[in-house]
Amino acid sequence: MEQQTPQPITESKIVGVPTPRIDGPLKTTGTAMYSSDHHFPGLVYAWPVTATIASGTISGIDSSSAEKMPGVLAIYTHKNIGPLYRTPPSAGFSMILDERRPPLEDEIVRYYGQYVAVAIAHTVEQARAAAEAVKVTYNKTPHDTSDKLLDTPTIAGKLKEVTKRGDTAAALAGAAYKHDAVYSTPTETHNPIELHASVAVYKDGKFTLYETSQAVVNHRDVMAAMLGVPPENVQVITRFLGSGFGGKLWPWPHALLAAASARNLNRPVKLVVGRSMMFQSVGHRPAIDQRVQLAADKSGKLLAIQHDYVNHTSMLDDYDEGCAESTGFMYSCPNVLATSGLVRRNVGTPTSMRGPGAVPGLYALESAMDELATKLNIDPVQLRLLNEPEKDESTGQPFSSRHLKECLTVGAEKFGWAKRNPAVGSMKDAEGRTLGWGVAACTWIATRTDAEVNVELRQDGAARVACGTQDIGTGTYTAVAQMVAHETGLPLQRIDVVIGDSGLPPGPISGGSWATASVVPAALQAAQQARKQLLSLSTKTDGCPFKDKSVDELEFVDGVVRIKGQSSGGVPFAEILKTANVRSVSGTGKSTGLFGDPNQKFSFHSFGAQFAEVTWQPEIARLHVSRVVTVIDAGRMINPRAARNQIEGAVVMGVGMAMLEATEYDHRSGGPINASLADYIVAVNADCPNIDVTFLDYPDFNLNPLGARGVGEIGLAGIAAAITNAVHHATGIRVRNLPVRIEDLLVAPGNKTS
Amino acid sequence: MHPFDLISVDSIQDAVKAQSSSPTAQQGASVRYIAGGTNLIDYMKLNVETPAKLVDINGLNLTAIEPAANGGLKIGALARNTDVAYHDTVKTQFPVLSLAILSGASTQLRNMATTAGNLLQKTRCVYYRDTAYGCNKRQPGTGCSAIGGHNRIMAILGTSDKCIASNPSDQNVALAALDATIHVTGAKGEHTIPIAQFYLLPGNTPERETVLEPGDLVTHITIPALPSGAKSYYLKLRDRTSYEFALASAAVVIKQSGGRIDFVRVAMGGVGTVPWRSHEAEKALQGKVATPANFRTAAEAALHGARPQSQNGFKVELAKRCLTHALAEVTRQA
Numbered sequence A: 001m002e003q004q005t006p007q008p009i010t011e012s013k014i015v016g017v018p019t020p021r022i023d024g025p026l027k028t029t030g031t032a033m034y035s036s037d038h039h040f041p042g043l044v045y046a047w048p049v050t051a052t053i054a055s056g057t058i059s060g061i062d063s064s065s066a067e068k069m070p071g072v073l074a075i076y077t078h079k080n081i082g083p084l085y086r087t088p089p090s091a092g093f094s095m096i097l098d099e100r101r102p103p104l105e106d107e108i109v110r111y112y113g114q115y116v117a118v119a120i121a122h123t124v125e126q127a128r129a130a131a132e133a134v135k136v137t138y139n140k141t142p143h144d145t146s147d148k149l150l151d152t153p154t155i156a157g158k159l160k161e162v163t164k165r166g167d168t169a170a171a172l173a174g175a176a177y178k179h180d181a182v183y184s185t186p187t188e189t190h191n192p193i194e195l196h197a198s199v200a201v202y203k204d205g206k207f208t209l210y211e212t213s214q215a216v217v218n219h220r221d222v223m224a225a226m227l228g229v230p231p232e233n234v235q236v237i238t239r240f241l242g243s244g245f246g247g248k249l250w251p252w253p254h255a256l257l258a259a260a261s262a263r264n265l266n267r268p269v270k271l272v273v274g275r276s277m278m279f280q281s282v283g284h285r286p287a288i289d290q291r292v293q294l295a296a297d298k299s300g301k302l303l304a305i306q307h308d309y310v311n312h313t314s315m316l317d318d319y320d321e322g323c324a325e326s327t328g329f330m331y332s333c334p335n336v337l338a339t340s341g342l343v344r345r346n347v348g349t350p351t352s353m354r355g356p357g358a359v360p361g362l363y364a365l366e367s368a369m370d371e372l373a374t375k376l377n378i379d380p381v382q383l384r385l386l387n388e389p390e391k392d393e394s395t396g397q398p399f400s401s402r403h404l405k406e407c408l409t410v411g412a413e414k415f416g417w418a419k420r421n422p423a424v425g426s427m428k429d430a431e432g433r434t435l436g437w438g439v440a441a442c443t444w445i446a447t448r449t450d451a452e453v454n455v456e457l458r459q460d461g462a463a464r465v466a467c468g469t470q471d472i473g474t475g476t477y478t479a480v481a482q483m484v485a486h487e488t489g490l491p492l493q494r495i496d497v498v499i500g501d502s503g504l505p506p507g508p509i510s511g512g513s514w515a516t517a518s519v520v521p522a523a524l525q526a527a528q529q530a531r532k533q534l535l536s537l538s539t540k541t542d543g544c545p546f547k548d549k550s551v552d553e554l555e556f557v558d559g560v561v562r563i564k565g566q567s568s569g570g571v572p573f574a575e576i577l578k579t580a581n582v583r584s585v586s587g588t589g590k591s592t593g594l595f596g597d598p599n600q601k602f603s604f605h606s607f608g609a610q611f612a613e614v615t616w617q618p619e620i621a622r623l624h625v626s627r628v629v630t631v632i633d634a635g636r637m638i639n640p641r642a643a644r645n646q647i648e649g650a651v652v653m654g655v656g657m658a659m660l661e662a663t664e665y666d667h668r669s670g671g672p673i674n675a676s677l678a679d680y681i682v683a684v685n686a687d688c689p690n691i692d693v694t695f696l697d698y699p700d701f702n703l704n705p706l707g708a709r710g711v712g713e714i715g716l717a718g719i720a721a722a723i724t725n726a727v728h729h730a731t732g733i734r735v736r737n738l739p740v741r742i743e744d745l746l747v748a749p750g751n752k753t754s
Numbered sequence B: 001m002h003p004f005d006l007i008s009v010d011s012i013q014d015a016v017k018a019q020s021s022s023p024t025a026q027q028g029a030s031v032r033y034i035a036g037g038t039n040l041i042d043y044m045k046l047n048v049e050t051p052a053k054l055v056d057i058n059g060l061n062l063t064a065i066e067p068a069a070n071g072g073l074k075i076g077a078l079a080r081n082t083d084v085a086y087h088d089t090v091k092t093q094f095p096v097l098s099l100a101i102l103s104g105a106s107t108q109l110r111n112m113a114t115t116a117g118n119l120l121q122k123t124r125c126v127y128y129r130d131t132a133y134g135c136n137k138r139q140p141g142t143g144c145s146a147i148g149g150h151n152r153i154m155a156i157l158g159t160s161d162k163c164i165a166s167n168p169s170d171q172n173v174a175l176a177a178l179d180a181t182i183h184v185t186g187a188k189g190e191h192t193i194p195i196a197q198f199y200l201l202p203g204n205t206p207e208r209e210t211v212l213e214p215g216d217l218v219t220h221i222t223i224p225a226l227p228s229g230a231k232s233y234y235l236k237l238r239d240r241t242s243y244e245f246a247l248a249s250a251a252v253v254i255k256q257s258g259g260r261i262d263f264v265r266v267a268m269g270g271v272g273t274v275p276w277r278s279h280e281a282e283k284a285l286q287g288k289v290a291t292p293a294n295f296r297t298a299a300e301a302a303l304h305g306a307r308p309q310s311q312n313g314f315k316v317e318l319a320k321r322c323l324t325h326a327l328a329e330v331t332r333q334a
Ligand SMILES: Cc1cc2nc3c(=O)[nH]c(=O)nc-3n(C[C@H](O)[C@H](O)[C@H](O)COP(=O)(O)OP(=O)(O)OC[C@H]3O[C@@H](n4cnc5c(N)ncnc54)[C@H](O)[C@@H]3O)c2cc1C
Pocket: A678, B032, B033, B034, B035, B036, B037, B038, B039, B040, B041, B042, B057, B077, B078, B081, B103, B104, B105, B106, B109, B112, B113, B114, B115, B116, B117, B118, B119, B120, B121, B168, B169, B170, B171, B216, B217, B218, B219, B243, B244, B245, B246
């Protein structure tokens, strides 16, 4: 289908209006069907057996007593799981998965928690009991889970250039003001409340898979390839997701265990991953070391940026966190070098976590900028304003829409930054607590990927919009409904949004914050096509007042077909369809993405500024994030209400990243040792700061006709740096090793009571 | 989880009889009382506790919170943590107990959790809870994985080279400072145990945490009245602001007269293998003027014998600040 040159849509009665989620009542009444809620006659349960070594081979599996336990149907191991294949190389957004080895492929164990068997039984309790009764013996080999990454051997043998311009080494050598430090972030684990789950139904060679997936179409492709069946034999359904944070973007081995078991037993199988397994075999943000070197002249003008990062990956897969994604374009600087390295560890394969790359990368870069500002004795907001680029200096492209300066100045104003006394520990609140104020800039990619949408106008007066994307809790159902409401004039209640099914027209992944932006052009186009068909039908239907009119004389406004410009004499479209005895007219919209297109005219990115306030009570070593002001430049918000919710949630997650979250490995066993929600500490309500969110309203019409970008991830970028910068302002301590912990602050100079 | 039988009892005698058949009342008991279940069930799911029989004691009439002799308070073993924390007498006479309970767990848990269950809750040591690791407390003789492992939250007082697990309870720290007495009915009848003698240091037998013997049922606790004019306070420090166990906590009871401290009790949490009454700190404060310097001296005395592990050295300073600050707060109220 021809791609039309998009006309910017500046006015709308529904796009840009704060709108409650259309799926809200389903969720609040408990009627929304999450993947593990699906149940079928004859369904049985699977519970995996996980390795308790981090490296070695299985020397024996004794499942004899487990097999005899009540309700047990099968114990599958590498000997009897049946055929499971590896995927061919990925292309575009198909065939992507991070842990490429099918589960139970052989007897080799490469990380603690790797699946070594799976028990199937009539009840989940029976399956779990049987799994616990399977006796596995191993030949152990030495493992490495060390979190010392920089200066340890990388896979490639040397660091790989990510972006480069000028002569960084020379500029660093000659500069008057320099900063050089290493920033470390720990393994972080996605902990959506909804556990990963698969309900696999197998019938007549076909699989229906209810998955916890942020990308049903890719999930289908991967599962088909790994199960060795044609893609049309697999349907993947994710109607609702209890969030994913990137952890559910790509399929993980448990899905194959469920599907293969369903195939082997010829009955539905449900597998819900245990919470401890969430820390092992469904991805994590890797541990990362980043060395950042900055050079500037006396005025604060950046002369050089060098950003070298190393992240851990698993023994088989090469996951690159991409920390230097924004290093090349964030600031104006003649000499920039960023490099990356991967090191192998005996850990499960890492994966994208909300804001992959940019979130840890900006923690390092924006901490370094703060440290440089301190050295230069320049206000950290000013330092950033001073180094604002005119264009993307890494590609030479103009920015499609960049308002970082305004984010910083608006944020500074809202926060009251002008009152900041830069002296460490100099500010107090009314209760006498020490205040720390910190700032960080942030950015996140803006783009579109391929999308196809179908819109039907039905005889019952409703529109149905279908797309193989998914709503991971971010509000996609509502945003898509708003797009179609805008184009058709129908109220939201009369729009059925059907998503989360790989059988629908292929839609974007719910990742990268681009699902909304990607769907826009296709959804609008589909609605336009449906309208065309409707108008055409009106001119051909006996008994319809527009019979024999030309389509060009007609218009479709607020659900009514009428003569152009005439407010009377219109006919609701449902009546026309009834008169014609046509059940529905429909249209399909298809748009090609910009992602990875080398011929893009613009550099597309969202920007923002994060301001954080901490309170610090040295006498009890109590640190609290009290206030966050965030200003986001991310195009037009289709639904400002859901968008605000995304930013607020990200800020809370940022508090966790800065102060609480870390997956700890016991380096003796190689296993994550705090693998529960009691021991892996995430922020709770009492940790939440007051959050003030502002959106700058600059629609990015170069991206799509609504000017919408995305807000799922940018809210988390920069937060950790804003907080640690505030911690430094309050305590004088630079924590370059997240999370900031009580023990880091107890040594605060001048803070000791004795 | 291992299969188990569940029986309900409606008399103390039946309860005691049922549990007496267990070879031990400690780790590895084959019969367990179940009260709120918020602790026991967790460990059963993890196969850390594998009783063959559970005796549901919720039908016993042990929920009362009522005056005891000489102005003291009697709290039934089955009184829910929430009911204790919000009880008028507790709030006004023993605020340290109310504050301690409310600083722990969550509303939902406190609504289920009972006084006796809280007394007997198990350590939060991650290795105790994970059967893939050696743990002398869970399985004597298998070694202590926390030593040299993940021990940031472990104890620094009262540890042994067999076990360094901290007692996680907040309630118990307050009860230690209040000098509570635990009333037990067992196979040999009723007896009482001062809280100071109720918990056992790990020594060579970390699997034995209390003096309870098979059959022993906690029926209630009593708290003696405090001298009139005494104030009490609980301060808890931790990683996140709520829903998290203590890294260090302090329960303090103080009465001043004539500008001097003439009654003082100090107990600490998060740092001891048992709820840690500090006679050293009390001695340092007795008869002294309430000054920051004297508080700090008391805190130094309390932590004098601390033996930190590889990750928890910070607790020494943290506990000192915690106690110093708690003392400052409680004397400010006076
Ligand atoms: C997520 C979470 C967070 C928590 N956070 C905190 C916290 O911050 N601070 C804190 O102090 N606690 C915390 N707790 C622990 C909580 O206080 C305990 O789980 C609770 O007090 C146990 O009481 P229960 O009645 O449910 O005990 P149960 O689980 O029923 O029993 C515990 C033990 O006591 C025994 N027992 C019970 N009653 C008797 C009796 N009458 N006589 C003899 N033996 C008996 C049982 O046999 C069992 O061994 C937390 C718990 C959870 C799950």
